[in-house]
Amino acid sequence: MHQLLLATRNSHKTREFAEILGPEFELHDLSNRREIPGTEETGRTFGENASLKALAASKHFPGLVAADDSGLEVDALNGAPGIYSARFAGENATDTANVARLLVELARSVPGARLARFRCSVALARQGEILGIFEGVIDGTIVDPPRGSAGFGYDPVFQPRGFEQTFAELSPAEKNRISHRAQAIRSLRNAVPARF
Numbered sequence: 001m002h003q004l005l006l007a008t009r010n011s012h013k014t015r016e017f018a019e020i021l022g023p024e025f026e027l028h029d030l031s032n033r034r035e036i037p038g039t040e041e042t043g044r045t046f047g048e049n050a051s052l053k054a055l056a057a058s059k060h061f062p063g064l065v066a067a068d069d070s071g072l073e074v075d076a077l078n079g080a081p082g083i084y085s086a087r088f089a090g091e092n093a094t095d096t097a098n099v100a101r102l103l104v105e106l107a108r109s110v111p112g113a114r115l116a117r118f119r120c121s122v123a124l125a126r127q128g129e130i131l132g133i134f135e136g137v138i139d140g141t142i143v144d145p146p147r148g149s150a151g152f153g154y155d156p157v158f159q160p161r162g163f164e165q166t167f168a169e170l171s172p173a174e175k176n177r178i179s180h181r182a183q184a185i186r187s188l189r190n191a192v193p194a195r196f
Contacts, residue, residue: 051133070121148168
């Protein structure tokens with residue numbers, strides 16, 4: 001079994017990682033590790049932010065550390081909210097506030113221009129060194145009004161290509177089969193036994 005520390009205190013994210021990684025990984029997060037400080041996301045890309053978080057946590061933990069950064073890119077908003085997805089409506093914004101701002105911004109843009117994608121980068125580090133970065137992308141459209149009660153973040157307004165449901169209307173198992181984060185995590189899962 002592989003031990004892996006996930007550099008997050010987000011329980012939703014930890015649960016998704018655990019479900020996708022499966023039983024061959026013993027996953028822990030930062031919930032009970034107050035000695036590991038949070039990391040400011042000063043990178044210009046998802047990969048840079050994921051690397052910053054993984055590197056910082058790996059200096060306090062002897063084994064493998066993973067961190068992700070992910071977000072929504074909307075074509076009509078020139079790729080926004082992008083790396084600012086979690087704080088699109090301001091620092092410490094709620095999911096509801098971020099979604100509301102997104103829909104307001106889209107209402108001001110070209111009608112019908114709702115193409116978007118979720119992008120995820122997962123960085124794997126050990127003792128201050130990046131071992132790999134794993135990527136995932138899923139295309140779709142933004143819907144209004146929001147639909148569904150599952151998931152988190154922008155899930156109620158993101159309808160993946162080829163589906164009639166939003167991420168928030170899909171079962172966790174179905175979302176974990178197709179999502180951007182699932183793609184990146186599966187790449188990490190396949191790499192760990194072979195390379196690390």
